[in-house]
Amino acid sequence: MTNKTSRWVDVDHARLYVEEAGEGEAITMLHGFLVDSGQWNAEFAALADTHHVVRYDARGFGHSSIVPGGYAHHEDLAAVLDACGIQRTALLACSGGAATALDFTVAQPERVSALILIGAGYWGKFADSTPAARAFLQALSTFDVNGLIDSSLRAFTDGPRRRPGEVDPAVRRHTEAMTTRLFKRETSYWTRAAQDQRTPKPTALEHLRAIDVPTLLIVGAEDQAEVIALSNEMAAVMPNARLRVIQDAGHHANLEWPAQVLTEVRGVLSATVEM
Numbered sequence: 001m002t003n004k005t006s007r008w009v010d011v012d013h014a015r016l017y018v019e020e021a022g023e024g025e026a027i028t029m030l031h032g033f034l035v036d037s038g039q040w041n042a043e044f045a046a047l048a049d050t051h052h053v054v055r056y057d058a059r060g061f062g063h064s065s066i067v068p069g070g071y072a073h074h075e076d077l078a079a080v081l082d083a084c085g086i087q088r089t090a091l092l093a094c095s096g097g098a099a100t101a102l103d104f105t106v107a108q109p110e111r112v113s114a115l116i117l118i119g120a121g122y123w124g125k126f127a128d129s130t131p132a133a134r135a136f137l138q139a140l141s142t143f144d145v146n147g148l149i150d151s152s153l154r155a156f157t158d159g160p161r162r163r164p165g166e167v168d169p170a171v172r173r174h175t176e177a178m179t180t181r182l183f184k185r186e187t188s189y190w191t192r193a194a195q196d197q198r199t200p201k202p203t204a205l206e207h208l209r210a211i212d213v214p215t216l217l218i219v220g221a222e223d224q225a226e227v228i229a230l231s232n233e234m235a236a237v238m239p240n241a242r243l244r245v246i247q248d249a250g251h252h253a254n255l256e257w258p259a260q261v262l263t264e265v266r267g268v269l270s271a272t273v274e275m
Helices: 037-047 073-083 096-107 131-142 145-158 169-183 189-196 204-210 225-237 258-274
Strands: 005-011 014-021 026-030 052-056 089-094 112-118 215-220 241-246
Touching: 005 073, 014 037, 014 073, 026 037, 026 073, 026 096, 037 052, 037 089, 037 169, 037 258, 052 073, 073 096, 089 096, 089 258, 096 112, 096 204, 112 258, 131 145, 145 169, 169 189, 204 225, 215 225, 215 258, 225 241, 241 258
Parallel strands: 026 052, 026 089, 089 112, 112 215, 215 241
Antiparallel strands: 005 014, 014 052
């Protein structure tokens, strides 16, 4: 990987940590809301050979700060793109990052060349149909840090049907390290979200038929049922979307099967260039 640089982008009530590398068409990576931009280590390194790659820690995650005050994640994304001189980009996004990507696409569709959404989530749509998912919500309600770490791994890394020993131990350790950093922060997204986050009304889910950029929805077969259902719903409604199910993968499918996901991402990017 060549020319990797980092910068801070100041936005209202936060400083965002941003990394970029490479040259060419842009692809911007938005991590899931249980981890940080380290989710994209493999994709960032591999795609920098052919693209201008950008990843950043959303406010309240990783190196990025958060203090009291209103904000919207898709406006933070716009600020990052402006700081990096990017007018148009593909968006590779997971979970809560996918919600950000959808909101941004509705707000500024001319700036999005393609969407690749992994385990797509949306604001307020929580999984609650399995014991581990309910344990996560219970731990979140009291901010039980150890409970949050344990239940998030069981619910979203292992998934409803797999035991911890059935998940690649290196992947589980990497996910646990990111999740631990998140929930052990004194102030994080999760301690401020309910008070300060502004979400669009009407929601992006009410605009799905109008999102006509090339869209690939990737979901792990071992993810929570609600996540799989949302990906299926989006694939059925969005006019230019297709669904790819990754077997033996949980919520962060790219961490478990990076080669498969990279092949899919490169396919979307190549098709976008040819259009």
